[in-house]
Amino acid sequence: MSVLRMSKAVYDDLRAHGEETYPHECCGALLGRPDPDGWSIKTFVKAGNARTDSAHNRYQISPGELVKIERESRLRGLSIAGFYHSHPDHPAQWSQTDFAEAHWLGCSYVITAVANGKAAVTNSFRLAGETEENKRFEAEPIEVEDAANQDGD
Amino acid sequence: MTIFIPTPLRAFTAGKDAVEVNAATITAALDELTAAFPDLRKHLFTSDGKVRAFVNIYLNDEDVRYLPAKEATEVSSADTLSIIPSIAGGR
Numbered sequence: 549m550s551v552l553r554m555s556k557a558v559y560d561d562l563r564a565h566g567e568e569t570y571p572h573e574c575c576g577a578l579l580g581r582p583d584p585d586g587w588s589i590k591t592f593v594k595a596g597n598a599r600t601d602s603a604h605n606r607y608q609i610s611p612g613e614l615v616k617i618e619r620e621s622r623l624r625g626l627s628i629a630g631f632y633h634s635h636p637d638h639p640a641q642w643s644q645t646d647f648a649e650a651h652w653l654g655c656s657y658v659i660t661a662v663a664n665g666k667a668a669v670t671n672s673f674r675l676a677g678e679t680e681e682n683k684r685f686e687a688e689p690i691e692v693e694d695a696a697n698q699d700g701d
Numbered sequence: 702m703t704i705f706i707p708t709p710l711r712a713f714t715a716g717k718d719a720v721e722v723n724a725a726t727i728t729a730a731l732d733e734l735t736a737a738f739p740d741l742r743k744h745l746f747t748s749d750g751k752v753r754a755f756v757n758i759y760l761n762d763e764d765v766r767y768l769p770a771k772e773a774t775e776v777s778s779a780d781t782l783s784i785i786p787s788i789a790g791g792r
Binding site (some may be wrong): 573575577599602605606607608609610611612614618619624627628630631633636637638642644645646647648649650651652653654655657677679680 | 705707708709712717719741744753755756757759762764783785786787788789790791792
């Protein structure tokens with residue numbers, strides 16, 4: 549089973565993003581480095597939700613913004629390790645829409661349930677499989693590390 | 702030119718996040734890329750050779766879909782091509 553590791557600061561901040569945009573969905577990219585068994589997230593980038601027509605239950609990061617995020621991650625020696633978004637007043641479980649629109653194999657998709665404006669459960673799902681045809685979401689634990697235990701970046 | 706490879710496709714480029722190609726057009730650049738790394742082809746193209754709907758290709762900061770000549774656009778060695786799968790979803 550894969551593991552998603554991040555500092556408490558990153559964990560708290562990406563959850564807070566879901567509170568900021570409530571009742572709309574937030575979204576952003578997770579930047580990190582690969583571990584033998586998952587990803588270590590070093591930072592994240594908030595993105596705008598391009599689905600302004602239905603922001604309460606849909607999100608999209610525009611490809612143009614993704615290109616800029618990818619460029620920034622490369623300059624920092626990091627990779628796009630996954631993405632996060634919020635489910636306002638809805639469980640932190642992937643939906644059929646999430647699955648149909650997931651194409652970053654090997655990356656992590658983090659979902660935070662935001663209930664009445666407060667961040668509740670946060671879960672992560674690794675998009676496993678080798679191709680678009682056999683992809684699947686697998687639940688993975690999030691290891692939240694204290695800053696004192698973090699290695700240098 | 703340089704083609705930037707997104708995280709999920711690096712498994713098919715021997716871990717490289719960027720590949721240099723010497724091509725005159727976007728189509729030729731993608732052909733050279735997939736000739737060097739044949740396993741990439743099915744991830745980028747449908748069985749009839751079209752770029753998969755969820756794969757975005759950007760020439761520098763421009764979406765290739767909206768360029769007048771699309772994939773036939775001429776490129777230079779200083780240009781960059783970014784392959785970016787789409788990201789979307791919702792509850």
